Amino acid sequence: MTTPGHCDGEVCVTCSDEAVPVTVLAVDDDGIARVDTGRGVEEVSVALVDAAVGDVVLVHAKEAIASLGPASRISP
Structure with missing residues (x-):
């Protein structure tokens, strides 16, 4: 049984101060x-940022908190 505040994964984006980059x-x-x-593919809210298909956004707790722009622009 999982207790409140307990995370089972390698990183818990809900409990930590970490934002994860994902591609729209x-x-x-x-x-x-999406x-x-x-x-894999997940659904997140992009209500706080301007995001378009192909953009990379930083997500924390299923909410995009920053847009980094097109993935092609930030790829090495």
Whole structure:
């Protein structure tokens, strides 16, 4: 049984101060984006940032908190 505040994964983005970079695959009219996390596809809110398909956004607790722009611009 999991206790409140306990995280089972390697990193708990809800409990930590870590934002995870993900790539936007699609954005709907309700401010929800489908994103590629590198481990799969998830839905996150992009209501606080301007995000378009192909952008990399920083996500904390399923909320995009910053947009870094197009993935092609920030890739090495």
